[in-house]
Amino acid sequence: xxxxxxxxxxxxxxxxxxxxxxxxxxxxxxxxxxxxxxxxxxxxxxxxxxxxxxxxxxxxxxxxxxxxxxxxxxxxxxxxxxxxxxxxxxxxxxxxxxxxxxxxxxxxxxxxxxxxxxxxxxxxxxxxxxxxxxxxxxxxxxxxxxxxxxxxxxxxxxxxxxxxxxxxxxxxxxxxxxxxxxxxxxxxxxxxxxxxxxxxxxxxxxxxxxxxxxxxxxxxxxxxxxxxxxxxxxxxxxxxxxxxxxxxxxxxxxxxxxxxxxxxxxxxxxxxxxxxxxxxxxxxxxxxxxxxxxxxxxxxxxxxxxxxxxxxxxxxxxxxxxxxxxxxxxxxxxxxxxxxxxxxxxxxxxxxxxxxxxxxxxxxxxxxxxxxxxxxxxxxxxxxxxxxxxxxxxxxxxxxxxxxxxxxxxxxxxxxxxxxxxxxxxxxxxxxxxxxxxxxxxxxxxxxxxxxxxxxxxxxxxxxx
Amino acid sequence: xxxxxxxxxxxxxxxxxxxxxxxxxxxxxxxxxxxxxxxxxxxxxxxxxxxxxxxxxxxxxxxxxxxxxxxxxxxxxxxxxxxxxxxxxxxxxxxxxxxxxxxxxxxxxxxxxxxxxxxxxxxxxxxxxxxxxxxxxxxxxxxxxxxxxxxxxxxxxxxxxxxxxxxxxxxxxxxxxxxxxxxxxxxxxxxxxxxxxxxxxxxxxxxxxxxxxxxxxxxxxxxxxxxxxxxxxxxxxxxxxxxxxxxxxxxxxxxxxxxxxxxxxxxxxxxxxxxxxxxxxxxxxxxxxxxxxxxxxxxxxxxxxxxxxxxxxxxxxxxxxxxxxxxxxxxxxxxxxxxxxxxxxxxxxxxxxxxxxxxxxxxxxxxxxxxxxxxxxxxxxxxxxxxxxxxxxxxxxxxxxxxxxxxxxxxxxxxxxxxxxxxxxxxxxxxxxxxxxxxxxxxxxxxxxxxxxxxxxxxxxx
Numbered sequence: 001x002x003x004x005x006x007x008x009x010x011x012x013x014x015x016x017x018x019x020x021x022x023x024x025x026x027x028x029x030x031x032x033x034x035x036x037x038x039x040x041x042x043x044x045x046x047x048x049x050x051x052x053x054x055x056x057x058x059x060x061x062x063x064x065x066x067x068x069x070x071x072x073x074x075x076x077x078x079x080x081x082x083x084x085x086x087x088x089x090x091x092x093x094x095x096x097x098x099x100x101x102x103x104x105x106x107x108x109x110x111x112x113x114x115x116x117x118x119x120x121x122x123x124x125x126x127x128x129x130x131x132x133x134x135x136x137x138x139x140x141x142x143x144x145x146x147x148x149x150x151x152x153x154x155x156x157x158x159x160x161x162x163x164x165x166x167x168x169x170x171x172x173x174x175x176x177x178x179x180x181x182x183x184x185x186x187x188x189x190x191x192x193x194x195x196x197x198x199x200x201x202x203x204x205x206x207x208x209x210x211x212x213x214x215x216x217x218x219x220x221x222x223x224x225x226x227x228x229x230x231x232x233x234x235x236x237x238x239x240x241x242x243x244x245x246x247x248x249x250x251x252x253x254x255x256x257x258x259x260x261x262x263x264x265x266x267x268x269x270x271x272x273x274x275x276x277x278x279x280x281x282x283x284x285x286x287x288x289x290x291x292x293x294x295x296x297x298x299x300x301x302x303x304x305x306x307x308x309x310x311x312x313x314x315x316x317x318x319x320x321x322x323x324x325x326x327x328x329x330x331x332x333x334x335x336x337x338x339x340x341x342x343x344x345x346x347x348x349x350x351x352x353x354x355x356x357x358x359x360x361x362x363x364x365x366x367x368x369x370x371x372x373x374x375x376x377x378x379x380x381x382x383x384x385x386x387x388x389x390x391x392x393x394x395x396x397x398x399x400x401x402x403x404x405x406x407x408x409x410x411x412x413x414x415x416x417x418x419x420x421x422x423x424x425x426x427x428x429x430x431x432x433x434x435x436x437x438x439x440x441x442x443x444x445x446x447x448x449x450x451x452x453x454x455x456x457x458x459x460x461x462x463x464x465x
Numbered sequence: 466x467x468x469x470x471x472x473x474x475x476x477x478x479x480x481x482x483x484x485x486x487x488x489x490x491x492x493x494x495x496x497x498x499x500x501x502x503x504x505x506x507x508x509x510x511x512x513x514x515x516x517x518x519x520x521x522x523x524x525x526x527x528x529x530x531x532x533x534x535x536x537x538x539x540x541x542x543x544x545x546x547x548x549x550x551x552x553x554x555x556x557x558x559x560x561x562x563x564x565x566x567x568x569x570x571x572x573x574x575x576x577x578x579x580x581x582x583x584x585x586x587x588x589x590x591x592x593x594x595x596x597x598x599x600x601x602x603x604x605x606x607x608x609x610x611x612x613x614x615x616x617x618x619x620x621x622x623x624x625x626x627x628x629x630x631x632x633x634x635x636x637x638x639x640x641x642x643x644x645x646x647x648x649x650x651x652x653x654x655x656x657x658x659x660x661x662x663x664x665x666x667x668x669x670x671x672x673x674x675x676x677x678x679x680x681x682x683x684x685x686x687x688x689x690x691x692x693x694x695x696x697x698x699x700x701x702x703x704x705x706x707x708x709x710x711x712x713x714x715x716x717x718x719x720x721x722x723x724x725x726x727x728x729x730x731x732x733x734x735x736x737x738x739x740x741x742x743x744x745x746x747x748x749x750x751x752x753x754x755x756x757x758x759x760x761x762x763x764x765x766x767x768x769x770x771x772x773x774x775x776x777x778x779x780x781x782x783x784x785x786x787x788x789x790x791x792x793x794x795x796x797x798x799x800x801x802x803x804x805x806x807x808x809x810x811x812x813x814x815x816x817x818x819x820x821x822x823x824x825x826x827x828x829x830x831x832x833x834x835x836x837x838x839x840x841x842x843x844x845x846x847x848x849x850x851x852x853x854x855x856x857x858x859x860x861x862x863x864x865x866x867x868x869x870x871x872x873x874x875x876x877x878x879x880x881x882x883x884x885x886x887x888x889x890x891x892x893x894x895x896x897x898x899x900x901x902x903x904x905x906x907x908x909x910x911x912x913x914x915x916x917x918x919x920x921x922x923x924x925x926x927x
Contacts, residue, residue, distance in 0.1 A: 139836040338652040403666040406642065431669045 004113070006032045007129060008334050009140035012282065013121045013405070014436065016042020016323025017146030018103050023331035025110025030137055033112055034119040039103040041148055042312075042322040045096055046167040047376030053092040054170060055194045055351055057083070058094055062197035073390075077460075083198060085174050090169070120221065121281035142306045142334050145294065146327065147280055149273040151310035156242040157250075163243065164265045164273065166191060176200050180250040182240040182265035184211035186350040188270035189223065193353050196230045203233040203241050203262050205252050215411075222393040222413050223352045230353070235260075243255050243267065275313040290315065298341040300330050308333075322346050331444050339371050345428040347421040354394050354415045359424035360409030363399050372402035375435070376458025378450045380414045382465045385445040391415030396450040398458050405434040405459070416447065423451055434458050469518045470539040470839050473505065473533045483507040484536045485527045490540075494522045494746045505533065506704055507835075520544035525680060530703035534796030586906055643670040651675055664871045706800045716862040719778060723898040727910045732888045734920045737738070743749045749815050754870065754890075755793070756817035758845060760923050761916040762868060763810045766843065769909050773842050775863040776900050783865075792822055792861055795828045802828040803861060805841040812840050814923075846872065865900055868895035 008024050010017045013035035019358040020031040061083045070077035112342055114140070127143065129136040131311035136393035159165050166173075169191050178201060183205030196202040204211065204227070211227075211234060212220040212306045227234055244251050249261045252431055275293050288295040288303035290312040293315040300308045310332045311323030325346075329339045350356040377397040380386035386394075394414025400407045410424040427437055437455035442448045450465075456462040468612035473483060490502050496516045503514045517705050522734035524541035527533050533714045640843035643651070647670055651658045654675070661678045663670035702710055703892035732753070738752050748821055766789060774785045792803040804824035827833040844861040852872035860867050877884040880913040892913060917924050 197714045298891070338655065339649075342648055401667075406667045431665075431667065433666050435666070 001133050003137040003139060004115075005139045006030045006113070006217060007140065008032070008142050008144065008331075009034065009138055010144045010146055010327075011127065012041065012146035012148055013039040013103070013107075013114070014148045014311060014323065015043045015320040015405070016147060016148075016327040017041065017144065018107060019325075020144055020146065020310065020327030020331045022106050023328045024334060025107070025112040027331060027335040029335055030138065030290065031110075031112045031347045032391070033107060034115045034117065034127070034138070034388070036116070036118045037248070039107065039114070040096070040100055041318070042150075042209075043196045043322075044103065046170055048320055049099060050092050050096055051190055052351060053095055054088070055190060057088045057091070058197035059353075060435040070136070078202070083200070085172060087261045089171060089173070100398075119280055120393070123283040124285050124307060127281075142328070143310065144330055145280075145302070145307065145309040145313060146298075146311050147313050148309070148323075149275050149318055152272045152274050153267055154182065154240065155461050156269060157267060157269050158238060161243075162265065163269060164248060166268070166270055169195075169266075169268050176265035178261050178263045178265050180197060180205060180240075180267045182250070182267060182269045183271040184234065184357075185214070185270060185272065186212060186352065188268065189198035189227070189266060189352045190201035190350065191270065192232060193230065195197040195229065196232050196390045197353075199454070201231070201263075203235065203250075203264070205238045205250070205262070206236045207239055211236065212352075212356070215350075215356060215358065216364060218354055218397075219358070219374075219411055219413050222354050223350075223356065224394070226353050235262075240267075261331065273318055275315075277313060279373045280388050282342060299324050299333055299339065300341070317346055317348060319346060321420065336458075343429070344431075345425045347425045349418045349421055351367040351418065353416045353442065354413055356411070356413045357417050357421045357424060358409070359421060360428045361399060362409055362411065363397075366399045366408045373408065374400045374405065374458045376400075376434070376454040376456065376462070378457055378462060378465065380425070380447065380450055382453075383445075383447055383450050385447050385449070386414065388445070389415060389447075395455040396420070398437070398454040400434045400455075400458055407432050407434060407437065407455075410451070410454075414447065414450075420448055420451060423448060468523065469543050469544050470538045470540065471514070471517065472538045472589060473535050474514065480507045480535065482532050483512070484532050484704065485529055485539070489523060490522050490525075492525060493814050496520065496522060496542065506708070508769065516540075516542060518542055518544050521720050530701050530707070567666045591671070591702070595853065599673060606817060612714055635717050640760065641670055647672055647675055650776040654679055663736065693891070705802070709801050712862060715791055717744070718860050720860050721861060721898045722857070722860060722891060723901070723903055723906060724853050724895045724897045725903070725906050725910050726891055727893050727914055728889050729888050729914045729917050730878065731890045731917060733755060733874075734917055735888050736922050750819040752814070752818050752823055754873070755821055756814050757823070757917065757920065757923065758814075758868070758870065759791055759806065759809050759817045760814055761913050762791065762843065762845070764916055764923065765811075765909055765912040767907060768912065771905065772866045772896070772909055774865050774900070776897055777843060777863060778899070781853045786842040788842065790840050790842045791862075792844035793824065794844060794846040794861075795825045795833075797829045798833070802838060803841060803844060804833050804837050805826045805839065807840070821872055843867070848872075856880065858895045860895050866906075866909070867895050917919065 006289065007030040007247060010021045010031065010033040013033050017033060017035070018039055018385040021031050024031040032286055038451045045051065061081060064081040066072060066079065067076045068080055102318065108279070114307045115131065115136060117129040117136065119127050119129045122128050122137070125139055125141070125143075127138045127140070129138060131226050146349050151167065153159055157163045159168070170320075175195060175226040180196050181190065181198045181202060181204045183202050188204060189211060192202045203330050210220065211224060215348065224321060235252060235254065239253040241251040241253055241259065243249070244261055248263065248265065250264045250267050252260045254260050277292070277294065285304055285307065287307070294309040294313050296302055296304055296309050296314045300310050302309050302312065309328035310330055312318040314326070323345060326341070332339050342422045345359045348358060351354050361369070363375050364374060375397065377395050381392040386392050394412065395418065396412040396417075397410070398407060399409040407427055410427065412420055412424070434455045437452060438459055440452065442452040453462050455463055457465065472716060483506075485503060486506045487504040488502070489504070490496055490500070496502065497519045498516060500516050501513045504511050505513075506515060507679065520542040522540060525542050526539040527596045533539060553791055568849060591782050628819065630893065644659055644661060648658065649673070651661070656678060658670055661670050661674055665676050734754070734757060738757070741752055756871065756916070770785045771783070773789055774783050776783050783915050788808050791809045792808045793806060794801060794803050804827065806812070806817060806820045824833065824837055827837060841861060841864065843864055843866050846856070846858045847870035848856070850872060852870060854871060856866045856869045857872060858869040869892065871893055872889040876889040878887040878889065892910060894910055
């Protein structure tokens with residue numbers, strides 16, 4: 001097979017890799033992208049997109065189920081709804097398929113050459129791809145490592161049989177009667193909630209004292225409340241020991257040191273993700289590491305000249321949009337533009353029920369900076385639109401510097417607040433002060449008014465509380 | 466609606482007039498009771514004039530730099546109908562009233578002056594107390610200023626700190642604040658945003674700031690070459706600068722100066738000073754040459770009381786002072802000030818050093834009281850390391866003598882046999898030739914020289 005030579009080689013066609021390749025193509029760079037699976041990476045195939053599809057289906061089903069009793073305040077009643085998970089999954093797969101095709105089309109349009117197969121470094125300038133038709137050698141002036149991450153496996157609960165990863169959970173043929181979720185992070189809670197809404201009896205087992213440990217307790221409280229309302233049992237300070245011999249239960253060591261059996265047709269393990277640093281020849285190029293991750297500088301350059309790394313393989317937060325921004329930056333760097341990482345906000349969203357958004361610094365982080373801060377919080381219970389949507393739980397919170405009112409962070413929890421992340425990030429990235437947000441007309445009636453009100457509250461003159 | 470006329474209050478100590486140095490309001494501003502309206506300067510202290518009423522500023526009676534007589538109207542405020550009608554009569558009636566704000570004058574920094582005047586002498590205890598009071602008054606003052614700045618729409622120019630409304634400027638080391646578009650443009654243009662001044666809120670850098678920076682860039686580079694420059698900048702001489710100008714003109718026009726320069730071998734004095742400083746006793750202040758010179762002057766004027774005097778030339782009387790109050794000319798951010806070490810004759814070396822250091826700090830940070838800035842009987846001027854070889858000091862009118870200290874340096878000195886390196890320092894001293902003859906001046910300086918060259922003499926009781 002004839003060797004390929006190119007200017008830029010991207011390894012991995014996840015959100016970071018494909019964005020990097022598309023942008024490089026736009027900039028006229030001779031680019032090749034290698035991917036062993038379908039384009040789109042974890043995010044598109046087994047992560048963000050399919051999980052949101054499943055969550056949507058579960059929400060719809062759950063809402064309709066709520067109308068069965070005939071006592072719904074909206075006055076709607078209907079006969080018992082049914083769900084055929086096979087069809088739901090097929091629908092989800094069609095969405096994923098459309099997006100796969102979409103990404104492939106975008107790459108093609110940008111004149112990026114796609115090579116399907118598993119890549120392995122031979123040296124700092126050469127990669128060998130094991131394709132269906134044999135080894136393909138690719139020589140590149142610059143190489144971007146965008147290999148992503150994979151679910152972490154627990155030694156006591158290896159994947160297989162009833163023990164499933166998030167990827168498997170998105171491909172189940174039927175709703176399990178009982179589901180144990182090990183790990184109370186956002187992935188576990190998103191999927192656990194969805195399955196509970198589809199009818200499973202769900203137990204969440206978290207080793208730390210509370211769920212969503214990366215967020216402050218105030219933000220997670222509405223989520224915890226909702227989990228309880230959905231009948232999801234949450235065990236904190238609890239350690240999953242392994243499967244019971246019978247195979248139909250999870251053994252858990254509770255906070256008091258007792259062993260407890262939790263019936264579980266399936267055990268979903270969501271205890272985090274690890275960078276994919278194996279299997280592609282990292283040893284051959286001997287890059288400097290930063291813990292488990294590849295060490296990068298503010299231009300995503302690794303310790304080896306001409307080799308960049310982007311996305312989950314480079315560290316936290318492991319978020320698709322971070323990888324995309326890095327990919328875009330690297331493409332422009334390769335094109336000779338002057339760029340470096342100067343983002344002020346990488347927003348994070350939990351698609352739990354209700355949703356959580358966080359952009360910039362939390363109050364605690366802001367105070368750790370040694371600054372005096374002003375905090376404004378506005379509850380959705382005082383927001384008209386939230387009332388009409390029957391989703392009064394949650395709030396918007398704005399954190400600003402006390403001295404010049406520069407907004408440092410914005411968080412929200414509530415139904416549909418994921419869409420507010422745009423406003424939050426824009427405010428931080430533009431360097432907005434409280435007065436800028438307070439002085440911007442927010443459309444009425446929308447939940448976004450809560451954002452303006454939170455800023456007003458921080459300034460000491462909220463109007464609606 | 467009623468008009469309330471505010472007249473320049475009696476700012477103390479028989480002062481008949483004061484110079485207006487700052488307006489903190491303008492016509493049309495709405496002020497509240499106790500908001501600061503203006504600052505006036507008397508002698509060397511600044512006094513704020515607060516508003517006794519609430520209302521809208523209608524008229525300002527003086528320009529910055531103008532000298533205003535006590536009792537003349539400076540501000541007219543239109544008060545609201547409620548309080549105005551009852552409190553204040555028509556404007557001509559209030560003109561006859563005693564100055565309404567007199568009782569409320571808030572002096573800046575010289576609050577204890579009046580109290581201190583009643584004290585016959587300055588005991589160490591008294592000093593302590595004064596300092597404390599001065600501190601209290603100052604902190605109270607700044608607290609009030611902040612209140613005024615943040616309370617409502619009233620803009621307090623005097624607040625000193627930049628108010629929140631205009632945004633604190635970016636502190637050193639802080640990330641530049643700019644939108645992503647500005648950041649990208651800066652990168653493309655090769656501009657480091659840390660170098661760019663942000664004029665936006667909270668110091669945000671906008672496209673305009675970037676444009677201005679880029680436009681200035683090549684110019685700054687060209688500045689290394691030679692370029693013609695035009696234009697005249699007019700700076701109004703007000704406040705302290707004007708006081709200095711007046712005082713210098715007065716001294717130079719009235720006093721025929723005689724300046725006498727002598728060199729002093731301070732090698733022995735420097736050895737002694739190094740030893741004393743080397744003891745590192747924490748209760749003792751670090752010694753400079755100044756306290757030695759102060760003690761030498763106290764001794765010298767003890768023998769020549771005619772030099773520790775003030776000359777009232779209008780009355781034709783020389784006042785010879787028993788107390789030696791030594792003025793120490795000090796450079797401050799505002800200009801030359803002369804804090805006074807009172808009763809140097811009653812202070813030992815370390816006390817002189819401590820007091821001089823304290824006063825210099827007070828003068829520099831603007832907290833020196835009027836008491837601390839007036840009443841000297843003889844003055845020392847020193848430019849420290851910048852001292853040069855010779856200066857021609859201007860006498861601090863109405864004193865009759867001033868001693869100028871020049872830079873100490875190692876010089877070769879012929880000891881009759883060979884050249885030896887000695888630490889030499891010149892004293893450039895000026896005298897009022899109307900009342901001090903050249904002979905007396907020379908005797909005085911020679912005495913200082915003898916005392917400083919053999920520092921043991923400083924400590925001999927005579």
